[in-house]
Amino acid sequence: MRIGELSERSGLSRDAIRFYERIGLVGSHRSPNGYRDFPESALPWLHYVRTAQRLGFSLAEIADHAADLRDSDDAAAALSALFAEKVAIVDARMAELAALRSELVERAGTGCPLRPDAPGTARAVADSPPKPVLPLR
Template sequence: MRIGELAAQAGISRDTIRFYEKVGLVEGRRLANGYRDFPPEAVPWLHYVRTAQALGFSLAEIARHGEELREAPDTAESLSVLFEEKIQVIDARIAELVTLRTELTTRVGTGCPLRTAGRLA
């Protein structure tokens, strides 16, 4: 299918598909007339990519695990391992944000939020 049809079926823009193609998330072959031609299985894959993004996975993570993700059944243990790894990353980020929030809270009302006890931070 051509890029316009893929975009319509996947619910994303042609530019997004071109970008995904550039970063290796989707692959289309070039026809003799220069048009891109994508296989029908690109539609569910692009839905999968968008879902993975919504779950917090970066495009780099999706690309890195792309082959594994494409071939794994939805109940596969490998998916659970990826989710558990992502949860650990999220937990670490939450801890960093809590620390940052605490630091900012201590600086509220200090006149200059970049100073602590009269010295530059």
């Protein structure tokens, strides 16, 4: 599969895919004409990459883990270990979120304890540009 098709099917830009290849996150053969030729398996792999990334893993971490897998004698065992590790991380993140959630719910009930500044004081912030200085996305 060439990069355009992979791009369309994965939802990633060509540039992003080329970038991923540069950092070793996806592999590809080259056709005689020099075009990248991706295997079918690149598609689920990219999907996994995006998922892991969205959940807070850096590309470097993901690439690192993939490299661990490749270098491992016992791929199955390494894979299990990696997944177990990721599940633990995911569990920890979920716990954090649950904590924030209840914190939020609790505060939502109890008035207004959350302010960038002391109550009733003139806010220095309001004197600077009314909107945040950095561009909002």
